[in-house]
Amino acid sequence: MKFIFATLAFAAAALAQRVVITSPSQGQNIPAGSSINVQVAEGDQLSSVKEIGIAVTLQHCQQNPCEDVEDDLGTIFYAGPYQPQFFNPPSPPGAPYQNFTVNIASSFPKGPAVFSVPHAQLLGAGPFLNTEIANLTVNIV
Numbered sequence: 001m002k003f004i005f006a007t008l009a010f011a012a013a014a015l016a017q018r019v020v021i022t023s024p025s026q027g028q029n030i031p032a033g034s035s036i037n038v039q040v041a042e043g044d045q046l047s048s049v050k051e052i053g054i055a056v057t058l059q060h061c062q063q064n065p066c067e068d069v070e071d072d073l074g075t076i077f078y079a080g081p082y083q084p085q086f087f088n089p090p091s092p093p094g095a096p097y098q099n100f101t102v103n104i105a106s107s108f109p110k111g112p113a114v115f116s117v118p119h120a121q122l123l124g125a126g127p128f129l130n131t132e133i134a135n136l137t138v139n140i141v
Ligand SMILES: *[C@@H]1O[C@H](CO)[C@@H](O)[C@H](O)[C@H]1NC(C)=O
Pocket: 066, 067, 068, 069, 070, 114, 133, 134, 135
């Protein structure tokens, strides 16, 4: 019995619904002082997934490729509920998504910068807490 539960918990973990930043694109040039759309997509929702929320942050990189910014996420543009939905036309992976408009300060340092999307959700019947950070590197010009 215990084994079965452990197996189910593992299956739930394997099915964890990861988020992906589907816009802007990797390496895209983004002018400081501009307003851009950050699109966060997720695979199909399972009934056993309860979203807690996400954040959208941007950090200037000291190195290229960027150092790990997990403990230094930078400017917070958004922190709150995550409610991905299907839209027509769908985002490229065909997955539900949510758009977030962010205004990048004109004083934001030029050069490589990384968008991070910390994501928290409750999974499975337990449920258990699953967290991750999706990221994408862009170029502030
Ligand atoms: C982006 O995420 C990957 C995978 O979690 C991680 O290895 C990498 O350090 C992150 N990049 C930055 C710039 O934080």
